[in-house]
Amino acid sequence: MWSLWPSVGALAVAVVVLGFGGTRLAYVADEIAERTRMGKATAGALLLGAVTSLTGIVTTATGALSGDADFAIANPIGGVAIQTVWIAIADLLYRRTNLEHAAASLPNLLQSLILLALLALPVAAYATPDLTWGWFHPLTLAIPALYLYGLRLVKSVEDHPQWTAKETADTGDEESPEQSNKTMRALWGWFALLGAVVAGFGWVVAKAGLGVVAATGIPSSIAGFTITTAISSLPELITLLAAVRIGSIELGIGNIVGGNVFDTLMIAVADLFFVGGSIYASVGPRSLVLLAGTALICAVLAAGLVVRDRRGIGFEGVAIPGIYLATIGFAIMAA
Numbered sequence: 282m283w284s285l286w287p288s289v290g291a292l293a294v295a296v297v298v299l300g301f302g303g304t305r306l307a308y309v310a311d312e313i314a315e316r317t318r319m320g321k322a323t324a325g326a327l328l329l330g331a332v333t334s335l336t337g338i339v340t341t342a343t344g345a346l347s348g349d350a351d352f353a354i355a356n357p358i359g360g361v362a363i364q365t366v367w368i369a370i371a372d373l374l375y376r377r378t379n380l381e382h383a384a385a386s387l388p389n390l391l392q393s394l395i396l397l398a399l400l401a402l403p404v405a406a407y408a409t410p411d412l413t414w415g416w417f418h419p420l421t422l423a424i425p426a427l428y429l430y431g432l433r434l435v436k437s438v439e440d441h442p443q444w445t446a447k448e449t450a451d452t453g454d455e456e457s458p459e460q461s462n463k464t465m466r467a468l469w470g471w472f473a474l475l476g477a478v479v480a481g482f483g484w485v486v487a488k489a490g491l492g493v494v495a496a497t498g499i500p501s502s503i504a505g506f507t508i509t510t511a512i513s514s515l516p517e518l519i520t521l522l523a524a525v526r527i528g529s530i531e532l533g534i535g536n537i538v539g540g541n542v543f544d545t546l547m548i549a550v551a552d553l554f555f556v557g558g559s560i561y562a563s564v565g566p567r568s569l570v571l572l573a574g575t576a577l578i579c580a581v582l583a584a585g586l587v588v589r590d591r592r593g594i595g596f597e598g599v600a601i602p603g604i605y606l607a608t609i610g611f612a613i614m615a616a
Contacts, residue, residue, distance in 0.1 A: 288492030303519030355505030410562030574608025
């Protein structure tokens with residue numbers, strides 16, 4: 282485990298590198314989405330969401346292998362929560378209109394609902410901790426199955442939507458930047474390289490974050506929900522801000538919502554890497570409080586995509602950070 286000051290220094294270097302790599306990653310992903318007609322929401326979920334979530338996978342697996350169940354569960358749940366808070370922060374920087382209004386689309390809304398469904402599975406597992414297959418809970422296998430089916434549904438509604446959000450002057454993306462003269466092979470090469478940079482320095486962030494946590498001595502569930510997730514989700518924040526900066530709003534929101542859906546896979550990772558039995562039998566009530574608060578945050582985001590408040594900061598921009606802070610407070614009070 283790294284000590285405090287080397288961890289702080291590593292974080293400073295990682296933020297600079299991730300700032301460059303995350304920005305370029307958003308540009309490349311935006312051009313790939315345009316050329317392949319993949320769809321901005323799908324590209325945000327598959328290209329940006331998955332790559333920027335690699336950091337959290339490392340952190341979660343490390344916590345589970347070390348036998349810290351509360352930390353391993355809190356890390357992916359906290360990742361979903363803090364990354365949704367990033368949208369409220371990005372709202373402050375996007376002057377045109379409310380981000381949820383501009384990015385309202387059936388794929389983004391559907392992914393928010395899929396996310397709520399995925400968060401419901403650990404609740405059922407928590408209530409049946411003694412139900413195991415070998416060392417893990419059978420519902421752990423349902424998480425990736427539901428995730429893959431959800432991706433299929435998102436692609437289906439993107440290709441053949443049964444309804445669409447009403448277009449307004451503030452709907453959708455701004456004019457995309459002029460495309461480069463790079464071949465598709467070169468674009469995919471750049472994406473792989475930048476993804477490796479983000480993932481590699483994401484590992485640095487995870488190790489440094491765990492060093493900071495070890496030096497502070499705060500409860501592991503609270504640390505996993507706040508400190509390490511805030512640090513390890515920096516790539517998501519940076520790519521979101523970069524996408525907003527270039528006017529690719531649906532890509533940016535798809536990155537967060539799709540990344541959140543991907544992050545629920547880490548709950549399955551936590552259970553599979555926790556070899557002392559089902560991880561749900563080892564976590565305390567704090568983890569359930571954190572899960573409930575995160576589900577409420579996701580529900581508010583889905584409501585924001587439906588209501589589509591046109592003000593710069595809508596009700597969800599105030600409610601999401603408020604619920605996040607209240608969740609931390611209730612978790613601290615939980616026995």
